[in-house]
Amino acid sequence: MALFEAEHIHKRFGAQVVLEDISLSFGEGEVSGIMGPNGAGKTTCFHVLTGHYKPDRGDIRFAGEPITGLSPQSLARKGISRSFQIMNLFDQSAVIENVMVALPEFRARRRQMTRSVFDDAALVEAAREVLDQVGLAARAWEPAASLPYGDRRALEIGVAIAARPRILFLDEPTSGLGAEATRNLAELIRKLRTRYTIVMIEHDMSFLFDLADRISVVHWGQVIAEGTPAALRANKWVQRSGLGELA
Amino acid sequence: MISLSDISPRSGAWVTPQMVIVAAAMLSAPLWLRSVGLYQYLGIEIAIWMIYALGFNLLFGYGGLHSFGHGAYLGIGAYAFGLFQHHVAVSLWGGLLAAIVAAGIAGSLVGAAVSHRRGIYFALLTIAYGQVAWFCAIKLHWLTGGEDGLLNIPRPALDLGFAVVDLNDNTALYYFVTAALFVIVVLLWRITNSPFGRILQSVRQNEMRAAFVGYEVWRFKWAAFAISTAIAGLAGGLFAMAQESAYPDVMSLHQSGLIVMMVLVGGGLVNFWGPVLGVVLYFVARDVLGAMTETWLLWYGLMFVVMVMFRPEGLAGALHVLRRRLGVPAALRRAPAEQA
Numbered sequence: 001m002a003l004f005e006a007e008h009i010h011k012r013f014g015a016q017v018v019l020e021d022i023s024l025s026f027g028e029g030e031v032s033g034i035m036g037p038n039g040a041g042k043t044t045c046f047h048v049l050t051g052h053y054k055p056d057r058g059d060i061r062f063a064g065e066p067i068t069g070l071s072p073q074s075l076a077r078k079g080i081s082r083s084f085q086i087m088n089l090f091d092q093s094a095v096i097e098n099v100m101v102a103l104p105e106f107r108a109r110r111r112q113m114t115r116s117v118f119d120d121a122a123l124v125e126a127a128r129e130v131l132d133q134v135g136l137a138a139r140a141w142e143p144a145a146s147l148p149y150g151d152r153r154a155l156e157i158g159v160a161i162a163a164r165p166r167i168l169f170l171d172e173p174t175s176g177l178g179a180e181a182t183r184n185l186a187e188l189i190r191k192l193r194t195r196y197t198i199v200m201i202e203h204d205m206s207f208l209f210d211l212a213d214r215i216s217v218v219h220w221g222q223v224i225a226e227g228t229p230a231a232l233r234a235n236k237w238v239q240r241s242g243l244g245e246l247a
Numbered sequence: 248m249i250s251l252s253d254i255s256p257r258s259g260a261w262v263t264p265q266m267v268i269v270a271a272a273m274l275s276a277p278l279w280l281r282s283v284g285l286y287q288y289l290g291i292e293i294a295i296w297m298i299y300a301l302g303f304n305l306l307f308g309y310g311g312l313h314s315f316g317h318g319a320y321l322g323i324g325a326y327a328f329g330l331f332q333h334h335v336a337v338s339l340w341g342g343l344l345a346a347i348v349a350a351g352i353a354g355s356l357v358g359a360a361v362s363h364r365r366g367i368y369f370a371l372l373t374i375a376y377g378q379v380a381w382f383c384a385i386k387l388h389w390l391t392g393g394e395d396g397l398l399n400i401p402r403p404a405l406d407l408g409f410a411v412v413d414l415n416d417n418t419a420l421y422y423f424v425t426a427a428l429f430v431i432v433v434l435l436w437r438i439t440n441s442p443f444g445r446i447l448q449s450v451r452q453n454e455m456r457a458a459f460v461g462y463e464v465w466r467f468k469w470a471a472f473a474i475s476t477a478i479a480g481l482a483g484g485l486f487a488m489a490q491e492s493a494y495p496d497v498m499s500l501h502q503s504g505l506i507v508m509m510v511l512v513g514g515g516l517v518n519f520w521g522p523v524l525g526v527v528l529y530f531v532a533r534d535v536l537g538a539m540t541e542t543w544l545l546w547y548g549l550m551f552v553v554m555v556m557f558r559p560e561g562l563a564g565a566l567h568v569l570r571r572r573l574g575v576p577a578a579l580r581r582a583p584a585e586q587a
Binding site: 050071072073076077081082084088089090091092093097100101102104106107109110111112113114115116117118159162163 | 440441444445449457458462464
């Protein structure tokens with residue numbers, strides 16, 4: 001059974017139909033990819049799946065439970081986490097604080113008003129573990145805004161995994177990265193795939209085909225093909241769209 | 248650009264060295280105020296406005312919520328204190344509790360309405376609700392005394408159980424208000440460094456991300472509004488006691504703007520102690536410049552303009568930059584738990 005399923009999703013903005021009868025499913029422990037040309041509806045699809053937009057029609061289920069139309073905060077508490085294509089960090093806070101705020105144990109203490117967060121060695125340690133995973137432990141006390149671009153991308157993912165999700169949505173994780181930073185990110189995702197179910201939107205086809213177990217191709221607001229990277233390279237629709245060649 | 252999160256010390260202690268310095272200055276003030284040409288009542292005003300400004304900065308500096316109608320809650324606290332003394336009982340604790348509860352309830356109701364908004368819409372709504380309160384204070388003559396205000400509010404005695412302190416004496420009242428100030432300082436210090444405070448600062452920086460890591464953003468804005476207005480109510484109650492009256496003027500847009508100005512000039516956006524500096528600067532400027540020229544507010548306004556143009560982080564920010572230039576180590580950048 002799939003961990004996350006979306007069936008017959010429709011989304012329109014005014015007269016513009018952006019998603020038309022999209023159905024997707026992501027298996028537990030898999031790395032799934034969503035690809036497609038600019039304007040295909042990938043990001044809108046991501047926003048619908050992660051609660052930023054409510055679908056006009058269709059059903060979304062997570063671990064068998066209906067979650068259609070739930071808010072992002074409700075989804076985060078259920079174990080659905082995401083990163084953003086445009087950097088979305090707490091820039092003025094230290095790197096470790098960015099991660100700490102996202103930890104479930106920190107969230108459980110959200111009503112606590114008299115105990116300093118920095119008195120709690122367990123919280124600091126938990127945040128450090130996350131920073132270790134994304135390779136930022138050495139920069140824990142630097143302001144997030146001062147990090148280089150590649151490290152900020154890693155912190156984006158760090159904040160998302162700090163929530164200890166069951167499924168992790170990554171929106172264009174290589175966006176703006178150079179070749180070396182992209183290689184480092186691929187290495188990081190290979191490490192993370194042992195712990196999380198991952199869904200990625202990605203424009204870097206070789207990156208996506210290299211990492212994903214299954215890929216769905218979105219075009220004109222619809223899923224036009226899906227399968228393993230090898231199957232998609234041979235798919236006539238994908239070949240016709242030119243996306244397969246890029247991989 | 249420096250920010251609250253950048254330079255705020257991360258000490259988890261209940262009492263910090265800065266608190267000790269401010270306490271020493273405040274507690275010794277009755278001994279030296281007159282020798283520098285000032286007077287005891289000014290100390291009371293300063294301490295009350297410090298309470299008000301620190302509470303306001305929880306919302307303004309830490310929450311990034313620009314309330315321009317906060318005078319309403321100072322006024323509600325003042326009226327609640329006065330009405331309690333006139334119609335219920337002459338009681339210090341009863342009056343102060345009434346002030347805190349009345350302003351807190353008003354703030355909770357307004358907060359519930361405005362906390363789903365942000366930016367300019369939040370600011371405009373706070374002005375609108377502030378003006379409603381000001382208008383009610385003027386028109387509900389039977390309750391508030393209208394433009395004349397609520398007069399002859401007594402200063403109830405402080406009953407400590409083993410002794411009774413007469414607060415009609417300005418020095419005694421000053422020490423009482425200073426004690427209240429330190430309760431508020433410690434409370435706000437803990438709140439700003441608590442999980443709640445850190446989440447509030449995260450909401451200020453990035454509402455969307457805060458929602459995506461699992462927080463009901465509006466609840467934090469609402470809670471900050473309620474706490475801040477309850478503290479404004481306490482300040483209002485103390486103000487009514489100090490003035491022995493309550494006037495609608497404290498609820499006016501002008502007065503609400505004044506607290507914003509004090510917090511900004513002091514550096515509330517970048518430092519916990521910014522509002523304290525801003526209040527001292529304003530009242531000293533009022534009395535020292537005011538003794539020299541009737542146009543003192545013009546000079547204070549010009550200073551505000553210069554500050555916004557050249558040092559928008561305010562006095563606290565300027566001091567921080569100076570410390571950095573002099574090579575004094577920056578604020579604690581490591582968690583106490585890690586240092587152990």
